[in-house]
Amino acid sequence: xxRVLRAMPTMLKIGFSExxxxxxxxxxxxxxxxxxxxxxxxWTAVSEVAPVPSVSGRTWGTGSFxxxxxxxxxxxxxxxxxxxxEINYEVRQGTLSMRLLRPVHPVLMYxxxxxAFMPLRFAVTAPVVVILLVSPGGAHLEKHWxxxxxxxxxxxxxxxxxxxxNIAIGALSFTMESSVKIMDVWLAAFFVFSGYLFPxxxxxxxxxxxxxxxxxxxxxGLPVELMTGVHELPTALTLLARQLAWAAAFLVGSLALWRAxxxxxxxxxx
Amino acid sequence: xxxxxxLQKHYRVHKRPPGxxxxxxxxxxxxxxxxxxxxxxxxxxxxxxxxxxxxPNGAGKTTTLKILSGLLHPTAGEVEVDGHVPRKREVAxxxxxxxxxxxxxxxxxxxxxxxxxxxxxxIYDVPRAEFHKRVGELIELLELGELxxxxxxxxxxxxxxxxxxxxxxxxxxxxxxxxxxxxGLDVSMQVVMRDFIRRYNEQHGATLIxxxxxxxxxxxxxxRVIVIDKGQLSFDGSLESLVQRVRPEKRVTLRFSRPVxxxxxxxxxxxxxxxxxxxxxxxxxxxxxxAVSRALGSLPVHDLNVENAPLEEVMSELFSRSxxxxxxxxx
Numbered sequence: 001x002x003r004v005l006r007a008m009p010t011m012l013k014i015g016f017s018e019x020x021x022x023x024x025x026x027x028x029x030x031x032x033x034x035x036x037x038x039x040x041x042x043w044t045a046v047s048e049v050a051p052v053p054s055v056s057g058r059t060w061g062t063g064s065f066x067x068x069x070x071x072x073x074x075x076x077x078x079x080x081x082x083x084x085x086e087i088n089y090e091v092r093q094g095t096l097s098m099r100l101l102r103p104v105h106p107v108l109m110y111x112x113x114x115x116a117f118m119p120l121r122f123a124v125t126a127p128v129v130v131i132l133l134v135s136p137g138g139a140h141l142e143k144h145w146x147x148x149x150x151x152x153x154x155x156x157x158x159x160x161x162x163x164x165x166n167i168a169i170g171a172l173s174f175t176m177e178s179s180v181k182i183m184d185v186w187l188a189a190f191f192v193f194s195g196y197l198f199p200x201x202x203x204x205x206x207x208x209x210x211x212x213x214x215x216x217x218x219x220x221g222l223p224v225e226l227m228t229g230v231h232e233l234p235t236a237l238t239l240l241a242r243q244l245a246w247a248a249a250f251l252v253g254s255l256a257l258w259r260a261x262x263x264x265x266x267x268x269x270x
Numbered sequence: 271x272x273x274x275x276x277l278q279k280h281y282r283v284h285k286r287p288p289g290x291x292x293x294x295x296x297x298x299x300x301x302x303x304x305x306x307x308x309x310x311x312x313x314x315x316x317x318x319x320x321x322x323x324x325x326p327n328g329a330g331k332t333t334t335l336k337i338l339s340g341l342l343h344p345t346a347g348e349v350e351v352d353g354h355v356p357r358k359r360e361v362a363x364x365x366x367x368x369x370x371x372x373x374x375x376x377x378x379x380x381x382x383x384x385x386x387x388x389x390x391x392x393i394y395d396v397p398r399a400e401f402h403k404r405v406g407e408l409i410e411l412l413e414l415g416e417l418x419x420x421x422x423x424x425x426x427x428x429x430x431x432x433x434x435x436x437x438x439x440x441x442x443x444x445x446x447x448x449x450x451x452x453x454g455l456d457v458s459m460q461v462v463m464r465d466f467i468r469r470y471n472e473q474h475g476a477t478l479i480x481x482x483x484x485x486x487x488x489x490x491x492x493x494r495v496i497v498i499d500k501g502q503l504s505f506d507g508s509l510e511s512l513v514q515r516v517r518p519e520k521r522v523t524l525r526f527s528r529p530v531x532x533x534x535x536x537x538x539x540x541x542x543x544x545x546x547x548x549x550x551x552x553x554x555x556x557x558x559x560x561a562v563s564r565a566l567g568s569l570p571v572h573d574l575n576v577e578n579a580p581l582e583e584v585m586s587e588l589f590s591r592s593x594x595x596x597x598x599x600x601x
Contacts, residue, residue, distance in 0.1 A: 003361075003395045010392030014378070014385050021380035021421075097341050098376040103364035104393050266281065267341045 004104060008112065011104075015116025023120060030124050033076050039197055040069035054201045055208075064228070066137030068199055071227040074125045074132070075220050076196065078118070078155055081163040083110040084183045087170025092178065097267045107167055107258060114163060142229035150236045151226040157243040158219045164250035165215070167258060174261025189214070195221035201230075215250070218243035271445065271477045272315040272338065277347035279308040279333050279501075307333040309501035310347070315479065317444075320471055322492030322509070323481040326589045330501040331481040335447045338479070339369040351445060365394055368443040372453035375434055377422045383433035384418040387440050394441035401440065408436040411466055428459035435463065439470065446470070448480045452487055464490045485581035499592045509581075516588045517579040519552045524565055525573040538565055552579070 019026065043065040046052060052060040060068075087110070090096035099106040132138060142148060169186060172179035191197050193216035200211050200221050211217050222239050225231055231239065285303045286296045308330040315321055323331040336342040337349060340356035340363065349356055354363035377386045391401045408414065412432045417425060425433065435451065448467065452460040468491055471478050482488055488495060488509065495512055497505035505512055521542065524535070529546035538561045539553035553561045558576055565571050578584075 006395065007392040010388060014381070014389045017381055017385060018378060095375075097336070097369070097371070100341055100359065101339060101364065101367075101369055101376075102390075102393050103361040263343050265341065267336050 004108065007104065011109070011112040012116050015113045016119060018113070019117040019120050026117065026120055027124070029080075030077065033080075034073070035191075035197065036069040036072040036076065040065060043069070043198070052202065054199075055203075055205050056201055058201055060199070060202070063136040064140045066135050067132065067140035067228045068137075068224060070128055070132040070135070070137055071141075071224045072196060072220065074128055075155065075158065075223045075227070077121045077125045079158040079162045079219060079223070080121070081114045081159070081166045083114060083163060083166035084170040085180065086110065086113075087167070088173040088179050088183075091170075091173040091265065094267050096265065100262070100265070107255065110167065111163065140228055142227060144229075144233065146233055147226055147229070147231070147236050150233070150240050151223055154218075154223045154226055154236075154240055154243055157240065157247050158223050160247035161215055161219045161243070161250050164247065164254040165219075168250065168254035171254060171257040171261040174264045190216045190219065193217060194219050195224060215246045218246050271317040271319070271352055272313075272479075273348070273350040274311060274313050274334075274338075275348040277308055277311050277334070277337065277349060278306070278345045279330070279337060279342060280345045281305045281307055306501045308337070308344070308498075311498065311501070311503040313496055313503065313506055315477060317477055318471070318475045319494060320468075320478040320480070320492050322488040322495040323479060323498060324488060324495050324585060325498040329498045331498050332449050333501075334498065335369060335449050335479065335481060339367055339447050340364070341369070365441060366443055367445045367447065368438040368441070369447040369449065370435060370438045370451050372431070372450035375422075375430070376437055377430065377433055379422050382419045382421055383414075383425075383437060386422075386433075386437045387418065390437055390440040396441050400442075404440060404442060405436070408439060411469065412436055412462070428455050431455060431459070431463065435466065442474065443476065444474075445477045446479070448478065448482075450482055451480070452482060452484055460484065460486065467491060485585060489581055497588065499589065500596070504592060505588075512588075513578045513581070513584050516584045516591075518555050519579065520555055520558050521577050521579055522551050522553060522558065522561060522565070523575040523577070524549050524551070524569065524571050527570045527572045530569055534569060 043052070043060070044062045047060060047062050047065055054060060058064075087096070090099070096106070099109055102109070132141070142151065165186065166183075169179050169183050172182055176182075193200075193211045193214050195211075195217060200208055200217060203211065211221070218239075222243055225239075226236055281304070282302050283305055284296075285301050286292045307328075311330075311334070323334065325331050333342065337344050338351055338356055340359045343357045351363060352366055354360055354366075356363060377383050378389070387401075387405055390396075391398070396404070409418065412435065414432060414436060417429050417433060418436075422430060422433070431451065431454075438446070446467075451467070452463050455463065464487060467478065467480075470476060478491065480487065480491055493508060495505065495507070495509050496503060497512070505515070519540075522539070526547045526549075530549065532541060532544045532549075535541055535544060535549040535551060539551040539557070541549060542552050543550040551561065562574065562576070565574065
């Protein structure tokens, strides 16, 4: 364990060098995740005609939509992971062999590689944060500092759910031809049930109830709700606990899938 | 150092004929077949040995290497590498071994090799002083120079392979598995790689196991060879004894001061090659002296050379014999 901790700074440093080498690809990916900005335009146009009431009793105006969708964009950047695609590729090509030969758990290597992109992601989101603060959405952000601390924890929790879901789906490629299609299904559900395309608050009550029992809301919806001041501190802490429970479940489940999958690895090629 | 007993690796693979209708059928009913990649092999390798794994494509050589390095879980049998069971992938074992595959790479594609060296230093917990000394040696012996500061993607295949080998040795592995390490390299680069690998073995006492389709690699590096065919071990011994077993005849190359007819040469033995001023004949081992005496006495020989049959021919004959034996068995 101590050996791995000693290796971490170097792994992060080299991961960051790789991230810098792929900066153009990352920007392209950022452009591919601008759906919240498109939804922002749609919903602000709607709310300019008349405020949008939700079943919960909240009224959504231009300011609240701006706050919501810019927050959704920021959170999406900061919780992102692509380990499933990488694992799927490496298992199919046999290049996973090189990771398995190293005395560091491959999942930890994927984790470090994903985290190493964070500084660049912060750089990409920083201008959006500024725009959010000076926009009409700024007035709709959370005011209480303690809730912001919960938000930071929820961001970590959301990233963990996303990352370990990626590991779990990636590990399925040990047993099936390609797990990328599973990832497509997962993403489709994520877009709907996480609040990425529209606030869960605008769902009918039964659909909101369903989304509360699924992990997707805790990936993105919860951090966005905390940013936009939807929850009082006690509720925020309860939701954070649920989120961390999901993160723990994904961690345990994905590692179990990984362990079972590696036994079936056929190290094709070479 | 390495102990293998009754090792088996069987795969279940999906099988379907080509064509649209076969593809449609496969959606509803998949057909599988079992492939015996390794089917009960035993051997021991002592510390510091250099051993060549030989066999035709699909013989089970690479599968065996992958089992020895812990990448594949065997179907049955026992494997030990320096007291460890490879499939458990214990950190202590992973720090002692390395598998270099000519077609797979560990170098970070968009970063210079020096970054991969540094990453390996951290991952393998190599003390900095030791790391700098070892990398310095590797740079000198492999003539890496400025290569290690260029992005890997900009290196030629040969340059990349040298850097791959260096990256694999940063932690000073005691056991080195080399799977086609010279594949695709030009002749001079192959020589550089071979020389370096032999020197590493001699200086560090590392155990080397090599698979290669280049017989020159095997001849230059491996005093002992293990031949695997269809997952079974068909020979284990010195290269010399393999040649003796498969092709005991000697080759006598004769160079003449003036043209000599094929008829004249054929009186000495089986003519393998004949040109106006040069001929190669094959003679039984105990008939070499007689053939050479006769050649010197009756022909205008100005140079001659006696050697074994080329290793490629030996291997080709060995594999065709085993193929014929299998076909006869099947019939």
